[in-house]
Amino acid sequence: MTIDIGIVGAGNRGETHAGEYADVDGAEVVAVADIDEQAAEALAGAVGGTAYGDYRDMLDDADLDAIDVCVHNNLHRPVTVDAADAGCHVFCEKPMAATYTDAKAMMEATEEAGVHLGVQNHELFSDETRAAKTLRDEGKLGDPYFARGVFSRRRGRPYVDGYGTPSFVRKESAGGGPVIDIGTYVVGRLLHLLGNEPVERVSGATFEHTEDTYDTDLVGDNRDQYIERLAESGYDVEDSGMGFARLADGSLLSLRAAWHMFLPDDSDVLAGTKGGVQFDPFEFYTTSGDYQATISLDLEEYERRQALFEGDTGYDFERSIGQYHHWIDTITGAAEEVVPTGEIALNSMLVMEGIYLSQEAGRELTREEIAERSESTAIDV
The missing domain is CATH 3.40.50.720 (NAD(P)-binding Rossmann-like Domain)
Known part of the structure; x- marks a missing residue:
């Protein structure tokens, strides 16, 4: 077919x-x-x-x-x-x-x-996400209750910093900045690993300090080019955003997303009652007897062994792990396990828009308040 x-x-x-x-x-x-x-x-x-x-x-x-x-x-x-x-x-x-x-x-x-x-959302199908899900499904994490997602750049604003087009930094076309542009990857991955539990409450803040970064000590001799690109871009979105989402089962998800922030990028993490994982580099944290244990997993070897085991069933493992293969298999009914990317993305929108709306309100908002305050920005074509 x-x-x-x-x-x-x-x-x-x-x-x-x-x-x-x-x-x-x-x-x-x-x-x-x-x-x-x-x-x-x-x-x-x-x-x-x-x-x-x-x-x-x-x-x-x-x-x-x-x-x-x-x-x-x-x-x-x-x-x-x-x-x-x-x-x-x-x-x-x-x-x-x-x-x-x-x-x-x-x-x-x-x-x-x-x-x-x-x-x-390619992160839903990454080696690290699949390994974390396997550990969770096998009970090695216990009950996950905290997740931290970070996608942060030192200097990486679309167009302004030399790549992409102005549409990325205009609310009229993009709707927002890094919170929904790159934050969507880590929010989706962590919601997936938390069982995509319903979002109940969100608090957050956003910041925009683009013009403050054009001191010659920060950008050198290219200051005029940056200022020219900023003016041309129509930049009216945030540089960075942070927030917390409380989920229906009591678990907590935090997000830091930035195109420009003077901090290092950090790994996503997921913590449960019996163990936890860091994604980059991938490490599994647990205890063995009275000893703390930090275990580095060989994800390539894990994938090879899974392929060997799955091969006995006639299922094409390599096909199952790519998001485009998975999408086609979902349509045809060939997917052995469907990752509900649409449902995860919809739940992610509550977190991400909740951060924007919390910034406007100056307080934490409930799921119902986010839904009530959310307005369509769709362009009628």
Whole structure:
């Protein structure tokens, strides 16, 4: 069975997703849509598909099983809803949307249409995440109750620091900065390992100190170029954000996400009642008798042994561990265990938008308050 896919958005993410599908048996990109018709034609030519200037024309004309959404965050909702109405499964680039309201509408539209909704998060399928999940499932962590997620750069603001496009740093297109741009990876991974328990309360704060970093001692002789890029970018999002989410089972998740912050990046961690893990480098913390034990696991060897054991069943282990393979197997029903990337992403939106709304309110907010205060920022196309 071959799943015919249409990609919406022929930029960097669309090119990346198309390249991933090229390595997935049973997946074929047959159409590409982008308002930049030249870009659509270039990517469609590369994959051997048909180009469209409007994704709605693609939905009407191409015989698609699924679409892959690779446009700006505030466009995710309308494209997903239209695709669901057309009976297409949807795979969406992260974050799920710019607000919880829009993400929830996407989930409701796909559920009503009876199609699958997947959201890109490669961390859900990493060696480290799978190893931590195995330790959890085997009971070696006991009951997980605390998780810390960190994705922090010293200097890595899109466009302003020399890479990417201005759309990444404008609320009108992105909805926010690092909290939803890179924070979504670690929040999703840790919610997954905490059983994707419902979010109950969120507190947080965001900071923006871009102009303060253009002292010549910090940026040297390139100060004028940075200031010029900042002016061109329309930068109006945060540089960094931090927050805490209390989950329904009493566990706690913390997040620090920054494009620019004078601190080192730190590893994600997960702690339970019987053991804990650090992800980078991967270490398992426990006790043996009266001794504290720190165990470094050989993840490559672990994967090889799992492949050997799974090979006896005829199941293709290597296929099962990639997110694009997993997405296609989810659609076809071949996945032995479905990772609910859409549900995890929706729960993540409560954490991430909760941080923004907590900053505005100056206090911790309940799940109900976040949902009530969340407003659609989707762009009507």
